[in-house]
Amino acid sequence: MNFESYVLENDLGTIEKNYTFKELTTIGCGGRIALLYTPNSISSLQKAFTYILEHELSYFLLGNGSNVLARDEDFKGIVIHLRKIHYSYEIKDEILDCSAFYPTSKLAYDLAKEEWGDLSFLGGIPGLLGGAIYNNSGAYKDEIKNHLIDVTYINSAGNLITINNKDCAFAYRKSIFHYIDGIIISARFKLKKMKTLEVLERRAMARKLAQPLESRNMGSIFKNNPLIPAWKVIDALGMRGFHFHDAAVSAKHANFIINTGSAKSSEILNLIELIQRRAELEFGVQLKYEITII
Numbered sequence: 251m252n253f254e255s256y257v258l259e260n261d262l263g264t265i266e267k268n269y270t271f272k273e274l275t276t277i278g279c280g281g282r283i284a285l286l287y288t289p290n291s292i293s294s295l296q297k298a299f300t301y302i303l304e305h306e307l308s309y310f311l312l313g314n315g316s317n318v319l320a321r322d323e324d325f326k327g328i329v330i331h332l333r334k335i336h337y338s339y340e341i342k343d344e345i346l347d348c349s350a351f352y353p354t355s356k357l358a359y360d361l362a363k364e365e366w367g368d369l370s371f372l373g374g375i376p377g378l379l380g381g382a383i384y385n386n387s388g389a390y391k392d393e394i395k396n397h398l399i400d401v402t403y404i405n406s407a408g409n410l411i412t413i414n415n416k417d418c419a420f421a422y423r424k425s426i427f428h429y430i431d432g433i434i435i436s437a438r439f440k441l442k443k444m445k446t447l448e449v450l451e452r453r454a455m456a457r458k459l460a461q462p463l464e465s466r467n468m469g470s471i472f473k474n475n476p477l478i479p480a481w482k483v484i485d486a487l488g489m490r491g492f493h494f495h496d497a498a499v500s501a502k503h504a505n506f507i508i509n510t511g512s513a514k515s516s517e518i519l520n521l522i523e524l525i526q527r528r529a530e531l532e533f534g535v536q537l538k539y540e541i542t543i544i
């Protein structure tokens with residue numbers, strides 16, 4: 251039995267065959283997806299994930315697609331789409347227990363409205379909480395690692411496992427989930443009563459001024475080198491605003507690449523590689539991706 255029949259016969263969710271990464275990523279480019287699987291529950295996802303791993307099928311986990319650049323070639327495997335899974339949270343004894351499918355920025359605002367702090371650094375970070383945990387997302391000198399108690403994920407045997415903060419091996423835009431087969435399902439965070447709504451609103455205005463939110467983008471392309479922020483390197487190369495067909499270095503923020511129309515992934519990649527080569531040649535600086543490229 252193939253994956254599609256397995257999903258449909260066991261009522262594990264839906265399978266769609268007419269999607270491309272263009273519709274499912276914020277940068278708006280990338281090839282066709284052979285099978286887009288949307289689970290209808292966590293237990294369905296556990297079964298489907300077990301099937302995929304047991305049969306050694308190629309797969310990719312997609313949240314909101316706000317940090318993903320997919321190549322133009324067709325993706326022949328299965329994309330597990332996490333964006334339509336039901337999400338909620340519960341707070342008990344100042345501990346937040348939250349679905350990994352909760353939209354990250356909405357979570358910051360929803361908590362702030364109830365005067366729960368301080369996950370306000372998550373305001374304005376697009377994507378779902380699972381993607382934020384995967385990357386140890388951060389802003390304003392704060393990051394997931396500073397607040398998370400533990401994470402529950404589906405492991406490679408299809409079981410739900412909970413690991414504590416230390417075992418997540420969090421580092422700058424990294425976690426253990428970069429190295430293992432695992433789907434993050436939920437996480438617990440320590441909260442305290444605080445008023446943060448005003449801070450969130452102020453920062454949202456600042457983001458609008460500093461980031462090209464009016465254009466299709468995928469956030470910062472490169473990690474900041476410990477000695478110099480990536481945008482300063484790109485500026486020093488004179489590449490702010492540089493175009494390659496519809497792929498452009500944002501004039502607003504040099505570490506953002508924008509799709510100004512119908513850019514192909516190959517054009518965006520060419521631009522990324524050009525910046526990397528020039529940074530290495532002219533300044534001896536290695537710029538490493540913050541985004542996921544598939």
Ligand SMILES: Cc1cc2nc3c(=O)[nH]c(=O)nc-3n(C[C@H](O)[C@H](O)[C@H](O)COP(=O)(O)OP(=O)(O)OC[C@H]3O[C@@H](n4cnc5c(N)ncnc54)[C@H](O)[C@@H]3O)c2cc1C
Nearest residue numbers: 313314315316317376377378380381382387388434468469
């Ligand atoms: C305008 C803009 C601003 C941004 N600002 C910031 C910022 O300030 N700070 C920051 O850190 N990031 C920022 N980002 C990057 C991005 O929002 C984060 O990395 C985000 O958390 C990705 O979540 P996602 O759901 O979109 O994940 P996707 O882009 O869909 O996936 C990203 C990676 O996470 C993996 N993944 C997703 N969900 C799961 C899961 N449940 N279990 C296991 N793996 C999973 C995917 O397989 C993939 O490798 C920004 C992006 C944009 C577009």
